[in-house]
Amino acid sequence: MRNPIPLLLVVCICNSLLAQQPSPRQLEAKRTSQPVKIDGLLKDEAWKDAAIMDNLVEFRPKVGDKEDPANRTLAYLMYNDEGIYFGGYCYERSRDSIASELAGRDGFGTNDYVGIIFDTYYDKLNGFEYFVTPLNEQWDAKMSPNPNGNSEDFSWSAVWESGAVIHNDGWSFEMFIPYSAIRFGKKEVQTWGINITRRRRKTEEQFTWNPIDPNISGFLTQEGTWTGIANIKPPMRLQFSPYFSTYANHYPYSKSRQENWSGQVNGGMDVKYGINQAFTLDVTLIPDFGQVQSDNRVLNLTPFEVKYTENRPFFTEGTELFSKGNLFYPRRIGLDPVLLHSPREYYSPNEITSRVSTESKLINASKVSGRTNKGLGIGFLNAITNTRYAVLQDTLTKGDRKVMIDPLTNYNVLVLDQTLKNNSSVSLVNTNVWRSGSDYDANVTAGLFSINDKTNTWNVSGKLANSRRIGYNGDGTTRSGYSHSVSVGKISGRFNFNLGQEFTDTKYSSNDLAYFTFNNYLDHNLWIGYRWLKPTNWYNNLRFNLNAYYSRQVKPGAYRSANFNTNVNGQLKNLWFVGAMVGYEPSYNDFNEPRREGWVFKGWKTRFVDVWFESNQSKKYSVYTEILYINRSYFKSTRYQVFFNQRFRFNDKFSLSHRLNMEPQWNNVGFAAIEESTDKIIFGLRDRNTIENILSIKYNFNSRMGLNTKVRHYWSKVDYQRFFTLLQSGQLEENPDFNENKNLNVNYFNIDMVYTWQFAPGSFLNIVWKNSITDFSPQVEKGYFKNLGNTVEADQNNNLSLKVIYFLDYIDFRKWSKKKRDS
16 A cells, blocks of 8 residues: 555645635724723723724634624724724623733733734834733733744833723724834825634633634734825834842851951943834843842752743843844843953962852943845844952962953944745844954854745745854964854645754854854754544544754764654643643764863663643643653663642632642763873763752732742752763763762742832832842752752842832923923
8 A cells, every 4th residue: 555645745735735724814004183091991982983894703712703793892992183093892701701810011921912013114023012911911022033924022012002991792992002112104195904712721722813724824924904094103202210129138248358248339321212113222221130030949950051041021021033043142231241351360379269250240321123125024132231340368368469350351243133024034234242352253144034935834944054253263363164054844734844954163163242153063953743623522633743853063074863753732622731742862972071172972761751731720730740751871861850840829819829840860971070090081880860949929008019039949969979080982980989979959039029019101110129149069969848948048139129210201391391381
């Protein structure tokens, strides 16, 4: 019998090519000159002349069904010289059918919501989203393209007005989005892409005005149009956010000449200026990021640095252009810079490191971003960090001296992103790091492309990059490297796939301003997916995926690793999500774990199984559980990972969540040390155990005021049993003579308690208490609760801060001045 699979693939591909999308719905723009009070009640006369948006269509869990008349949505849209008005009524059979929770600004929570999405340039690639919940909490986001369609950046925030009121038969809402909170082109008469969406959390139904087919790639590719928008001009966009902050810090140094208490008073300002209709300049002057969330620090035994989340607002808000090509890791600026000098290189006899700054002080940062009428997006970011020093102390004389470990540095990123027909784009990205003094400078330039066919079914994408480290080589010359990636795939339909290749030569590195681990590889990867999105009597949707990966070292040519896995996941009729994965990795060659160039560690075969489920998140109690089992051929090593997250919602204001992550490993093998006396590379056989506990407590008083507390304890221990010498062949030879204590027992404990009050639009008062404890020991302490007890008794850093940010808009100031003159 002939294999039917190739015929099936041909049929799927032909069906997708022949499928025609319905014509997009159109909405005529209606201008109003009447006043509107944003209170969520829709009582103003102006709403009677607004354009109506109704007859929403379901796109999940069912596709194409019309709304139940008892739960219908009726929305209105209009505009004037100042901005856009969007309002409506979300009907429900009863008040109890409404899901609501005070989750905070941009906090999803367990909420029904309504949102409106504008594609102001009508390129089907870039959009602005504004959402409101029944309790009048706001979300907003920018939508931008990614290989799988579109992605949402909820770190972007704008200042706009909203109101919402719950009734016995549903809830009503109003929004006013000023033109200062959105970007658009200069045409006198414009057409925008548009859609609205409504989600009912208790049934997980989601509806849109213009129908969405989940089998078609992209959300904006299936938008409707808002036509005849005439003579709109944004006002002068000039906004100031001055801040004042004060800090009190206590750590029991108990050392002479070092105070246990310290204090600090700061002041500065963020500025937004509309250069023209499309482009905005953002500047942060004398920035203060002391209140950002603490990092979830972990014990790192790998040869690569840990990639932590960026939490500083300036580097997260509206940076979708700068993320293109993965060439910008914002923490390189200040938090995790490439440290070029170690205090040790300056040591004189009897000197030790007394104090060292862990961060480079950010002097200022600015960014310009926007998009022209012809679809050219431009982004430019520049930041300067100050010189960083370490203090060395002579153990005999007790004298101190400062040495420079990081020079004054300028960072910048330039992005040019041109949209093309068929939701396609090409981009140019350049990153540059300039260091004062004799240290090397770095520059990376990359070209990116993503090309779709007319039916939005096929995609070809890729990247070509060149890195230059000026003055990096020992003779002061430049080290230049090359990298590329390319992929082709089918992105729409029930059957999809992606086949890709990635290559870097031995000299390429983007690490100075990006997160980059290693070079000298040629990778190939394949992903195949099939999905069933039509609900049956036991599931709402189901997906099957197959992944394959193969990697080689380029110079000298050698096999690195491979991976094969398959998974199935979906949503059941009871709104639970379930999934399972099985996989296999053949023996591999690890060229990084030895921590010495030219050496290799010949690793193990691996088999793994992963299962997970998530209960209905709209219930008062919900839980997510995942269990991973890994079996390795070397020394019969085993590893488990158990992830358990539970949440209980007492009411709309108060909820508790708890996350537990346990990761025990037995007979794990890895790098331990380089023996100083023999220069041998030492590996160790070790047992590892990691437990992370996170308790989050949330109480929101109303939609503008809340108290959030996060308590995290992380414990990781490494207990070595035997040691080995790594041979040139990549094999291990037992080394009974190595007797150094390489055991580790690490505890991190953090409390972040944050009170936030938005006392006016865009204006906040924040009070933050941070508690931080680090307990690091070479003596393994068994027992989780014993470690927790020892940790809370250790020296701890306490920091209490107050910060006030006041939002000032030039437009409001001008109105106030005019009103005062007229009176």
